[in-house]
Amino acid sequence: MNNFLFVAAENDALENCKAGGMGDVVRDVPRQISERGDKVHVVVPAYSRLHHGGLPRTTLNFSLRGMAYTAELYEVKPKKEFPNIFHYVLHHPEIEAGDIAHIYHNDPEEPFYTDAIKYIIFCTAVAEAIKQGAFGDVDIVHLHDWHSSLLLFLREYHTEYTNLKDIRIVYSIHNLAIQGIRPFDGNYSSVKNWFPSVPLDYQKLMDYRYQDCINLMAVGIRFADAVHTVSPSYKEDVLLPSSPPEFIGGEGLEKDLQKADQEGRLFGILNGCNYKNINKEKKGNIYRNTVKALFRWLQEESKKYKADFLAHTGEKIMAYVDENPKFIASSVARLTEQKFYFFMRSPEAFVEILKRLEKVDGIFMLLGTGAPEYEELFRKLSYEHKNFIFTNGQSEKLIDSIYLESDLYFMPSLFEPCGISQMLAMRNGNPCLVHHTGGLKDTVEHMKTGFAFDGESYDEKISSMIQTLDEALNVFENDKPTWKKIQSAARRKRFTWKKSADEYYKLLYKLD
Template identity: 80%
Template structure:
């Protein structure tokens, strides 16, 4: 039996520990490994809250800032039990919950200041737990994004953790744009402050743009035994330099990624999608679930500032309760540049889509929260366009209904390492309209399982996005057999975790 440790910032196998797609992967891959008869331990920070219903396992002692630190390891109950999968959290008072999903901090003055502190403590505690044998004898440690890459730094330079060199380390990149850059010195949240006596090679750790800083995403890429992008096409994208907004590639780390590829350490393996134990909403509940979500937010003190907008959305949705529109387009995502840059830069293009929908008695439903300027933009467009339903909040049951009941799922991401939303929509037999980039290239085929757009320039992309939308409406309105064929093909596509994890064993885990 092989024994694995997954270390990450998120784990959706336990309640209230997910902000994005990484949480899904950290939930699903261990379950698949357990089906193969191997053992997995998954560890994440407690964020001051996740240890409360856990069982205390052991105390962890380690040195940081020239002082002795003490953290606690708890085993916590998962949402669903799987044989040989154990979930843990590490509790320390300085590992605090941030504002983003009660996980990440957003420090506008000094990006990553608070997050770096808590992940420095978390990673050192994980290294101490491995050394103490808290997870038994490990064959593979699988790290996810910059939040856990410090384990590779400790493995390379820390005298107390040399034994980590005997274990294979795998590093998965979920979001290359967020790199965890912090100063080497002269700052509370710097490497020298937390590891004052360590002899390090700053050249091997530094960021190319800010040479007085460590780049923790780069540390993962430079030091791991295997590096993994979450789709084959994204692997090709990240080895080329970015030239935004036309193309988002290696984000300054393309040299490192090319080198990893040359050394045979870089692998592009598509994420899977869950086709079992699906949280199914009944069909026809989409408007009721919208109203339910709006009512619960109207009672939330924190949402008072947008009470007027929530009431406006409720009034709109009531129109459709007994009078279903002929065509529903939906989109669900965090409101960020990655997901909706095209609409933010060109709101007119989005309004044109709404006008095209109006002609066929269609509506556009968007659900999400995120950057204030994106929330404000979509609220403004909602006040001005009656067939745009913007649900500015988070609701699992409404999200399930939107994936289930839309006619077309819209995903105009500027870049997309893998994307899970398109897989969830396709799972329900709903065609997607996507930007032909990253993992979306690997999952949606134009006029076969959905619709795609691309272009060499930004203006060309916008023009082609509107044309692709016209094509989708044209097929839906005037060629029902073809539309049904696309729906069936979308539903038949299977992106299974079994297939992905078979490739993990072969290429990443080397087992």
């Protein structure tokens, strides 16, 4: 029996421990490992909240900043029990909940300042727990994004943790754009402050652009035994330099990724999708669930500043309760540059989309929260266009209804390492209209399982997006047999975790 340890910032197998797609992966891959009869331990920070009600397993003593530090490892109950999977959280008072999903800190003045401190303490405590045998004899450690890459720094340079050299350590990249860059020295949140006695190889650790800084994403790529991107096409993208906004590639780390590729350490394996628990919502509840969500948000103190807007959305949705629109285009996502750059830079293109939908008696439903400037743009557009329903909040039931009842799911991501939304929409037989990039290339085929737009230049991409919508609406209106064919092809597509896990075992874990 192989013994695995997953180390990450998020784990959706636990309540309230997810901010993005990484949480899904850290929930689902251990279940595949368990099905193969292997054992897996999953550890995340407690964020000063997740250890409540947990079972204290061990106390960890280690040194940081030339001082003695103590952290506690708790075993906690997951949402759903599986054999051979053990879930832990690590508690230390300095590992606090942030303002993003009660996980990450947003430090606009000095990015990663607070998070670097949290994850330095977390990773050192994990290294100590491995050394003490808290997870048994570990064969494979699987790290996720920069938050956990410090374990590779410890393996490479820290005399206390040379035992890590005996363990195969693999590293998954979920979001290459967020790199955890911190100064080497001269700052409370710098490497030298936390590891004053560890000799630093500046050349091997530095960020190419900011040479007085360590790049923790780069540390993961440079020192892991295997590096993994979450789709094959995204692997090809990241080997090339970015030239935004036309193309987002290696984000300054393409040389490291090319080197990993030449050394046979870089693999692109598509994430899977969880095909259990489909459609908890009944069909026909989309407007009811919208109204319910709006009433709930109206009672929340934190949403008082947009109470007028939420009431406006409620009034708007009531128009569709009796007289349903003939076509629903939708999108569910965090409102960020990655997901909606095209709409932010070219709001007139989005208005054009709304006009096209109006001609077929269609509406566009967008659900999400995120960057204030994106929220403001969509609120403004909602006041101006009656067929744009912007539900500016989070509601699981409404999300389920949107995936279930939309006719076309819109995903115009600027870049997409893998993407899960398109898989969730497709499993409901809901064709997607996507930007032909990264994982969207690997999952949506134009005119077969959905629709894809692209272009050499920014302007070409925008005009291709509108043309592709025209093409989709034309099929919907005038060629029902083809539309039904695309729907059932989308529904039949299966991106299973079993298939992904087979490749993990063969390529990343080297166990087959």
